[in-house]
Amino acid sequence: MKNYKLTEVIDLVITANTPNFTGLGLIIYKKSDCLPIESINDDCLLENSLVGIEDIGKKLIEVSKKDNICHDGFHLLNERFELTALCHYFSTPISQIVKPLRKKGSRYRTAFYGSLLDNVLCTVSISSYFEVFIFINGKEYTLDEYKML
Numbered sequence: 001m002k003n004y005k006l007t008e009v010i011d012l013v014i015t016a017n018t019p020n021f022t023g024l025g026l027i028i029y030k031k032s033d034c035l036p037i038e039s040i041n042d043d044c045l046l047e048n049s050l051v052g053i054e055d056i057g058k059k060l061i062e063v064s065k066k067d068n069i070c071h072d073g074f075h076l077l078n079e080r081f082e083l084t085a086l087c088h089y090f091s092t093p094i095s096q097i098v099k100p101l102r103k104k105g106s107r108y109r110t111a112f113y114g115s116l117l118d119n120v121l122c123t124v125s126i127s128s129y130f131e132v133f134i135f136i137n138g139k140e141y142t143l144d145e146y147k148m149l
Helices: 005-016 054-061 108-115 145-147
Strands: 025-031 037-039 074-078 083-092 120-126 132-135 139-140
Touching: 005 120, 005 132, 005 145, 025 083, 025 108, 037 108, 037 132, 054 074, 054 083, 074 108, 108 120, 108 132, 120 145, 132 145
Parallel strands: 025 074
Antiparallel strands: 025 120, 037 083, 074 083, 120 132, 132 139
16 A cells, blocks of 8 residues: 555655654554544644645644644544544554564554554654654555555
8 A cells, every 4th residue: 555645745744854853653544433542632633634735744744843732642644645633642452463673662663553453554653853664554664665665
């Protein structure tokens, strides 16, 4: 599942090279009501979904700054690639069978394990220093590897 919109949004986020960037996590899902998620901050609710790549990129850059109250948690995009929610806690089960490749932090591990869930198409972890990992069914890709799919 290669999504060109996903690579475009990620490119916008990392090339912005925003000062005070906290990193971010993304969930691209089929049905949100089946996900183990909860809003972290009700002040971060979106009035309407964002659909344009530029608008989505700008919003993700804006909310990923240290001083933004919505910087924490994962942000959600549906299978039509509309940004539907910001700042969600994502509580994923830990697989005893499949393990992540790297010894990285919570966002990386949550994205990895979250990619194993039935209603998740893929997850993304971008670190505070713009290191990108994309996960599909527990398979890890760097941004360059994903672009070559």
